[in-house]
Amino acid sequence: MTTAPITRRNFRISGAMALMFALMLTACNSKDREHASQMTSFSATPSKSATPQLFTIPQDQMSHVQVITIEPTTLTNTLRLTGTVAYNAFNTTPVITQVGGPVSRILAVPGQHVKAGQPMLDVSSPDYSQLLGSYLKASDSFRLADKNYARAQDLYQHHAIAERDFEQAESDRNQARADLNSAEQGMKILGIKNPADLAKAPSSAEIPVLAPISGEVVERLVSPGQVVQAGQTQAFTISNLSTVWVLANVYQTNLAFIRSGDSVVVQTDAYPGSFHGRISYVSPALDPNTRTLQARIVVDNPGEKLKKDMYCNVIVTAGKLSNVIAVPNSAILRDDNNQPFVYVAGGANQFGRHDVELGESQNGQTQILNGISVGERVVGDGSLFLQFANSLQH
Incomplete structure (x- = not known):
């Protein structure tokens, strides 16, 4: 009487174990078939670069994704x-003192704007009397030589003097003209633009040094009392x-x-x-x-x-790269093998990975040599979000 219930209980336990084993076996067979199916499908499906595997993003997450349509563009090549x-240097000039002697006054300072011909400093020059005397002597000599030439020309035309005498008078006049020109340059150093107007000559030996160009005084190189050399000492720089x-x-x-x-x-x-x-x-x-x-x-x-x-x-x-395909730098990702890729929009809320070959990068955009075509819709901002979402789904 006590053995029958035990036998029935053992039978029920044995039957349950057999059923569990059968289910496990079925599950295993199912997984094997699924695995075999996956292997067969993998071997028959082109690589993802040719036919990308699509994944879907819920509509409420699409606000994180910006999609742009690829169009030919121009990349400007810039260097930083x-x-x-x-x-x-072509607009910068040194101010050289044209007379020698001690500096008596400084008339300009760095930062000051000056005009061409404006006095910048005074020099107490012992050359003053010599320059003025040279001009007066040369002026008198030229007037005399010019009169002699005019007289000789008249006499020569009337055959009263020999040609040799006329040529000598002409040569003397030319030499006197050259001496006067040289003396006039000396007078201009004294600040007299028209040497014939002696009323403008300085009343003393204080000779002004004039600005050669208009501009800003950017450097002063002399001080009051300093002795400067004619034609050698730089007093200022104007730019x-x-x-x-x-x-x-x-x-x-x-x-x-x-x-x-x-x-x-x-x-x-x-x-x-x-x-x-x-x-x-x-x-x-x-x-x-x-x-x-x-x-x-x-x-x-x-x-x-x-x-x-x-x-x-x-x-x-x-330079420029014209008629190229380019995407924002934010669109480009790299996998563990450092392969660059972008996400391309497929159907509704669907995206797929496209491996790409990169070209030049300029101003936040990168040229794409291979991997996408004109008219395709590529993810710009939000590509990192898609990469994370895709990893969760797999």
Whole structure:
């Protein structure tokens, strides 16, 4: 009586175990068939670069994704260099004292704007009397020689003197004219633009040194009492600051993209906005210390804001790539093998990975050489979000 229930209970347990085993076996067989199916499907399906595997994003998450349609575009090739401001040497002139002697007065200071012909300093010159005397003597000599020439010409025309005497009178007149011209130059050193007007001659030996050009005084090199040498001592430097130079450093890798005439944008930390100029010269030799070449840029300087030795960032427009396919840099991702790819929109809320080959990168965009075509819709902002969402689904 006690054995029958035990037998039935054992039978029920044995039957349950058999059923569980059968289910496990069925599940295993099902997984094997699924695995076999997957293997067969993998071997028959083209690679994802040819037919990307699509995944779907819920509609409420599409706000994280920006899709752009690929169209042919133009990439501007720009280079970013560094440089410093310098005076434009073609608009910068030294002020050389034309007379010798001690400096009696300084009439201009750095930062002051002067006009051509404006007195900048006075020199107590012992040469004053000599220059004035030379002019008066040369002037008298020329008047006499001119009269003698006129008389000799009249006599020669009337056959009253020999041709040799007439030629001598003409030669004396020419020599006197040359001496007077030289003396007139000396008078101009004294500040007398019209040497014939002796009323404007200085009443003392205080000789003014005049500004040769209009511009800003950027340097003073003499002091009161200093003895200067005629034609040798530099007293000031004047520069017209309407344009300046920016001297930019160009690395060897960028030499192919730098040419005279290229347009340039110059930016500084001191002022908002930009200054514009052009490359006027590229050095033919490398600096042995920096291994760079120097590009000279002529830059417009409105308001004279750019100052000597100011640090600048230089943006050079160095050609264009026309009719190319390009995407924002934010659209490009890389996998664990460093393969670049983008996400391309398929059906509704569906996206697929396209491996791509990259070209030039300029101004936040990168040229795509292979992998996508004109008219396809590529994810720009939000590509990282799609990559994360895709990883969760797999």
